[in-house]
Every structure is written in C-alpha cells, then in structure tokens.
Amino acid sequence: MNKSRMTTVLLLLAMLVLSMVFVPLVSAQEKGTVDSSKTYKLTGTEKKLIEEYNFTVEDIQYYKDLGFDAKTILKTESKVKYIGSLPAVVQEAPYRPMLVADSETQKAILGHIDGFSVSDTEKKSMKEAMSDIWSRMPDGITTEDYSTLEEIGGQLNSYLGDRYWKDEVTAKWTATPHGDFIFHAVMNVYDNRYWANYAKSYADDPDSMDTGFARYYNHFYHPVFPTAGGAPNQCAFYGAIALNYYTAGDSFNAFKNLGYSSHYLSDVGNPMHTDGVIDQYLDEAPHIAYENYVYSNWDYGYNYRSIVSSNTASKTVTNPVTATKNLAAYSNPYYDTLWDEITANPSGFGSDIDVRYATSKVIRETAKYNVGLAEYIST
Numbered sequence: 001m002n003k004s005r006m007t008t009v010l011l012l013l014a015m016l017v018l019s020m021v022f023v024p025l026v027s028a029q030e031k032g033t034v035d036s037s038k039t040y041k042l043t044g045t046e047k048k049l050i051e052e053y054n055f056t057v058e059d060i061q062y063y064k065d066l067g068f069d070a071k072t073i074l075k076t077e078s079k080v081k082y083i084g085s086l087p088a089v090v091q092e093a094p095y096r097p098m099l100v101a102d103s104e105t106q107k108a109i110l111g112h113i114d115g116f117s118v119s120d121t122e123k124k125s126m127k128e129a130m131s132d133i134w135s136r137m138p139d140g141i142t143t144e145d146y147s148t149l150e151e152i153g154g155q156l157n158s159y160l161g162d163r164y165w166k167d168e169v170t171a172k173w174t175a176t177p178h179g180d181f182i183f184h185a186v187m188n189v190y191d192n193r194y195w196a197n198y199a200k201s202y203a204d205d206p207d208s209m210d211t212g213f214a215r216y217y218n219h220f221y222h223p224v225f226p227t228a229g230g231a232p233n234q235c236a237f238y239g240a241i242a243l244n245y246y247t248a249g250d251s252f253n254a255f256k257n258l259g260y261s262s263h264y265l266s267d268v269g270n271p272m273h274t275d276g277v278i279d280q281y282l283d284e285a286p287h288i289a290y291e292n293y294v295y296s297n298w299d300y301g302y303n304y305r306s307i308v309s310s311n312t313a314s315k316t317v318t319n320p321v322t323a324t325k326n327l328a329a330y331s332n333p334y335y336d337t338l339w340d341e342i343t344a345n346p347s348g349f350g351s352d353i354d355v356r357y358a359t360s361k362v363i364r365e366t367a368k369y370n371v372g373l374a375e376y377i378s379t
C-alpha cells in the first residue's frame with residue numbers, strides 16, 4: 001500500500017459517519033444403564049476443527065448447544081483461515097470481502113450492479129471487471145485493482161443502503177451491549193452489583209464524549225496494514241486511570257473509568273469496527289444494518305446477551321493496548337463473512353446462520369476480554 005493510500009485511509013477515517021477420538025463429553029447416569037459415562041465419538045469435521053482450527057472439545061459442545069453444527073462452524077472458520085493465507089495485496093485490498101466472496105455472493109453482487117443507477121454500458125463493464133478480478137484470485141491481484149474495487153464497492157454500499165436500509169439511520173451496538181459486556185465482567189470478577197452498575201452506566205458515554213474525528217478514529221482499529229485507529233490507546237488511557245483509582249480505594253471513579261475503557265475494547269470486538277474504513281466512507285449502510293441486527297437480537301431473538309451473561313472465562317489483560325489490538329485481530333477476519341452474507345441477502349441476513357455464528361464467536365471473545373480488563377484494574 002502506498003503513501004497516498006495511507007493518507008486516504010486516515011482522511012476517510014475522519015469521514016466515516018459513523019485434535020483423536022473418544023472423548024468423554026457427557027456423563028449420564030440413567031436407570032438400568034451399566035456405564036456411568038458415555039463416550040462421544042467425534043465426527044471427522046469436529047476432529048478437523050480441533051486439529052486445524054484450535055477448537056477444544058468444550059468449544060465444539062458450546063457451539064453445538066447454541067445450535068451450530070461442525071459444518072457450519074467450519075464454513076466460516078475455513079474462510080477466516082483462507083483470508084489469513086492470502087497475499088498481502090489481497091488482505092489489504094479495499095472491499096476485501098468482495099474479493100473473497102463465494103459464488104453465491106458473487107452472483108448477488110452482479111445482480112446488485114444491475115440495479116445501479118448507471119448506464120447499461122457501465123453496468124456491463126463493472127460486471128466484466130468484477131468477473132475478471134475474481135478469475136485472477138488470489139495470485140493475480142495487484143494494487144491496480146484497488147480503484148475498481150473502491151468504485152464498485154462504494155456504489156454497492158450506497159445502493160444497498162438506499163434500497164434496503166433507508167430507515168435505519170443510527171448504529172446501536174453502542175449503549176446496551178457496551179453496558180452489558182462490562183456489567184457481567186465486573187460481576188464475574190468482583191461480584192459487586194454497585195461496581196458493576198457504575199461501569200455499566202458509563203460504558204456507552206465515549207460515543208458522545210468523543211466528537212469529530214475522534215468519534216470515529218477512537219472507536220476503531222484496523223489490525224491489518226496499514227494499521228490505524230485509536231481504540232487501543234483509548235482503552236489503555238482509561239484503564240490506567242481506573243487502575244489508579246482502584247488502588248486509591250475510590251471505587252466509583254475506578255469503575256466509571258473501567259466503563260470508559262471497556263467501551264473502546266468492546267468496539268473492536270465488533271468486526272465492523274476493524275475494517276471497511278474506505279469501504280464505508282460513502283455509506284456505512286451494512287455497518288448500521290448489522291449493528292441494528294445485533295441490537296434487536298440482544299435480549300430477544302438469538303439473545304446474544306446470554307453469551308455475555310453466561311461467560312465466566314477470561315482473557316488475561318496485562319497491557320490494554322495489546323489486548324485491544326489482539327481482539328481486533330481476532331474479530332477482523334469475520335468482517336468478510338458478515339459483509340458477504342449481508343450483501344448476498346440484504347433483506348434476509350438476519351436469519352443467516354453464518355452471520356449468527358460469526359456474531360456469537362466475536363461476542364464470546366469480547367466477553368472474555370472484558371473479564372480480563374476488569375481483573376486488570378486490581379492488579
């Protein structure tokens with residue numbers, strides 16, 4: 001990526017509106033049975049997840065309980081792995097999700113182009129340009145393709161926003177999930193409802209405290225070159241203040257600042273806050289549509305909050321800058337699955353299982369990091 005594109009990234013940030021075999025899994029003592037334990041034979045796909053994707057047997061059981069079978073998990077995880085294996089020129093491309101789109105999403109993109117308000121000749125050349133780019137994936141992609149991707153991707157976002165989500169104007173990942181992530185984390189670590197509520201009631205404030213450029217820059221971190229975004233430093237800044245107050249015995253100010261700190265951490269647990277700087281500058285429609293989907297399924301529907309409230313695991317935080325960057329790097333590759341599924345099915349992605357799996361995965365990890373951050377202030 002060249003200098004002018006890095007400059008563009010920074011400028012556009014400002015413009016963003018916005019392992020085999022038999023494993024004891026279940027202990028069952030049933031009347032009349034001889035054995036007190038059952039063994040569960042892993043399927044081939046489950047073994048693959050363990051051996052090649054760092055899944056544990058517990059992880060597989062966890063996601064099975066949420067309704068995800070191993071094949072569903074593998075679909076998204078293999079895409080994550082694939083993205084990580086791609087040449088830098090692809091990983092760093094604007095609208096990377098368009099490049100890694102499966103045939104279903106490719107078809108949908110071509111169909112959306114037909115709906116653009118441009119001449120038939122332009123539509124034809126855009127469709128030919130995309131088909132040519134896909135035919136050269138991944139080794140034939142060069143930075144010279146970036147302008148085509150930017151142009152078509154930008155128009156695509158605008159088109160989808162106008163056609164499907166015109167009435168969805170505000171992003172809602174903000175208030176409710178932010179408060180819940182840190183509330184449950186503090187309850188986990190300190191078992192103190194007062195402290196948990198202090199943190200909760202301040203966790204959404206950074207979205208109004210930061211204005212102008214900071215409103216976007218501070219709530220974002222792009223973990224792929226060119227790295228950009230202020231979330232890691234913001235998390236660390238308030239985390240240090242929280243730690244000092246906790247040490248001094250001022251619990252109100254300690255947990256208030258923990259609330260602030262957690263906001264920036266949790267923001268990058270959302271893949272939409274880790275990519276698409278350029279993708280979204282024209283129109284952050286998919287971002288807003290996605291956050292509204294998460295919000296509407298927080299306490300109802302898929303009840304994503306239950307992933308947070310049931311979590312007791314922790315990701316140790318010794319350095320909040322590193323922790324925020326690590327969480328962003330964790331969530332970022334799921335950006336492509338979200339963007340692709342939303343693009344393939346703008347009006348029905350809400351019932352898409354891949355969107356639901358990716359969302360559950362990043363929410364679980366974000367919950368673990370929040371527990372780690374809550375522990376951090378008393379270290």
Ligand SMILES: [Zn+2]
Pocket residue numbers: 206207219263267
């Ligand atoms: Zn934010």
